[in-house]
Amino acid sequence: MMKGGRNSQRYQSRREFLKNGLYAGLNASLVGSLLLSSCGKRQRSATNVILISIDTLRADHLSCYGYQRPTSPILDKFASQGLLFEDVSTTCPWTLPAHASLLTGLYPRRNGVRAHTDRLRDDVLTLAEVLREHDFITSGIVNSHWLSKTNGLDHGFEEFLYVKEYADRTKPTRVEDEARNWLSKRRDKKFFLFLHYYDVHSDYHSLPHYEKQFVRPYNGIVDGSTSQLLDFRYGRIPLPNQADTEHLIDLYDAGVRQMDDGMERLFALLEEKNLLDNTLIIVTSDHGEEFMEHGGVLHGRTFFQEVLHVPLIMRGPNLPQGQRIKGIASLIDVMPTLLAMLGISPPPGLDGIDLQSLWQRNNAGSPKRLLFGEADWNNIVDNKTVDDIKRFIRQNHYKLHVNRVTGKMELYDIVNNPDENIDVSSKHTPLVKLMRSRLRDFLRIGRTGRTVDPLSPKEVELLKSLGYLQ
Numbered sequence: 001m002m003k004g005g006r007n008s009q010r011y012q013s014r015r016e017f018l019k020n021g022l023y024a025g026l027n028a029s030l031v032g033s034l035l036l037s038s039c040g041k042r043q044r045s046a047t048n049v050i051l052i053s054i055d056t057l058r059a060d061h062l063s064c065y066g067y068q069r070p071t072s073p074i075l076d077k078f079a080s081q082g083l084l085f086e087d088v089s090t091t092c093p094w095t096l097p098a099h100a101s102l103l104t105g106l107y108p109r110r111n112g113v114r115a116h117t118d119r120l121r122d123d124v125l126t127l128a129e130v131l132r133e134h135d136f137i138t139s140g141i142v143n144s145h146w147l148s149k150t151n152g153l154d155h156g157f158e159e160f161l162y163v164k165e166y167a168d169r170t171k172p173t174r175v176e177d178e179a180r181n182w183l184s185k186r187r188d189k190k191f192f193l194f195l196h197y198y199d200v201h202s203d204y205h206s207l208p209h210y211e212k213q214f215v216r217p218y219n220g221i222v223d224g225s226t227s228q229l230l231d232f233r234y235g236r237i238p239l240p241n242q243a244d245t246e247h248l249i250d251l252y253d254a255g256v257r258q259m260d261d262g263m264e265r266l267f268a269l270l271e272e273k274n275l276l277d278n279t280l281i282i283v284t285s286d287h288g289e290e291f292m293e294h295g296g297v298l299h300g301r302t303f304f305q306e307v308l309h310v311p312l313i314m315r316g317p318n319l320p321q322g323q324r325i326k327g328i329a330s331l332i333d334v335m336p337t338l339l340a341m342l343g344i345s346p347p348p349g350l351d352g353i354d355l356q357s358l359w360q361r362n363n364a365g366s367p368k369r370l371l372f373g374e375a376d377w378n379n380i381v382d383n384k385t386v387d388d389i390k391r392f393i394r395q396n397h398y399k400l401h402v403n404r405v406t407g408k409m410e411l412y413d414i415v416n417n418p419d420e421n422i423d424v425s426s427k428h429t430p431l432v433k434l435m436r437s438r439l440r441d442f443l444r445i446g447r448t449g450r451t452v453d454p455l456s457p458k459e460v461e462l463l464k465s466l467g468y469l470q
């Protein structure tokens with residue numbers, strides 16, 4: 001039992017919310033159970049939820065996102081049976097804050113998890129907490145120390161298992177074993193299972209079978225280890241040349257293919273357990289990975305699309321099959337969307353939005369929507385702290401990168417210049433001014449509990465007059 005004024009208050013308001021949410025959820029469940037599919041056939045609503053996060057998985061290295069190599073036949077098939085969101089951004093390009101956003105529907109500065117030592121704020125409700133209050137068994141199996149209990153991401157999970165990550169990726173992950181064990185012993189009650197896989201993350205190693213398929217002959221020094229990638233990053237050894245970079249990509253792609261086969265084993269188990277037809281399955285990632293597109297490796301320090309763009313694929317009862325969603329989305333939308341699909345009211349004040357209208361009404365999403373991200377990363381390099389603090393704001397197809405340390409700003413049109421190598425900030429001064437001002441607003445809200453205001457009518461008029469909005 002929590003004691004003390006602040007915590008009592010917190011629990012009172014949380015209880016109130018959960019009580020109201022439960023009431024709304026019951027009503028919505030009644031409606032949900034009567035839902036008809038588009039062909040008029042009565043279908044069952046999802047009763048279980050499996051949320052899968054594959055750490056460091058770049059969307060554009062999956063075949064279903066247009067990659068030219070066959071890295072993901074299983075996820076391609078999975079996407080053909082459900083919904084694929086084409087344009088999803090993370091909130092932060094490294095593991096801890098990105099997952100905190102995924103599990104709370106809040107930007108890092110609102111849930112309190114921005115730096116290595118931060119813990120999830122006590123007054124923030126997690127997806128697991130809300131589902132647990134709605135009688136789901138909640139279980140998490142995670143594969144990174146960032147997600148272990150120390151940072152509070154276990155809030156709401158009745159069972160939470162941290163499977164220690166190892167650099168050696170040549171064995172099938174223990175997360176898969178633990179997931180199989182858990183599903184095999186499952187009680188006869190609806191559940192929420194969160195699975196986090198670290199297999200695609202460096203070190204980039206995989207079984208010989210996968211390396212044979214993806215790794216071309218190479219005679220250089222690159223070995224795909226995190227320690228060597230950090231040596232590149234900090235200038236201890238010269239940056240990878242083109243052949244080195246291609247080798248890194250080959251090793252990474254082999255790992256993606258190996259992970260994809262792991263998904264096949266998981267889906268086969270769900271089928272064997274008769275769980276496929278009444279389980280909502282969501283596959284996503286926390287961030288991508290750099291392969292020298294902008295002069296770096298790994299992730300965590302920039303907001304270019306190679307680290308920002310993550311996959312989001314959903315499959316489940318009552319969901320359309322094979323639909324691709326073009327509207328802009330973010331990891332913060334997963335929690336409100338999932339709760340809405342289950343007929344459960346989301347906690348008030350989430351930053352994310354319910355994405356259902358994007359497929360139910362063929363809505364392309366609002367071009368007025370603003371997305372934000374931040375990376376507060378104080379690197380320790382050779383015993384010295386190096387500030388490296390960056391932010392971004394996205395409006396429609398424009399993304400403004402802001403470096404707080406140097407003051408540098410870059411604006412890219414990521415639709416017409418997906419490589420983000422033509423800075424158009426000097427040609428779009430009024431837009432940059434508006435985005436900069438909205439970014440400042442976002443940074444100011446911090447812990448106030450406020451969400452960011454939508455664009456005002458005056459701002460919408462300005463963007464329209466400049467041709468940024470139709």
Ligand SMILES: [Zn+2]
Nearest residue numbers: 055056095286
């Ligand atoms: Zn990560």
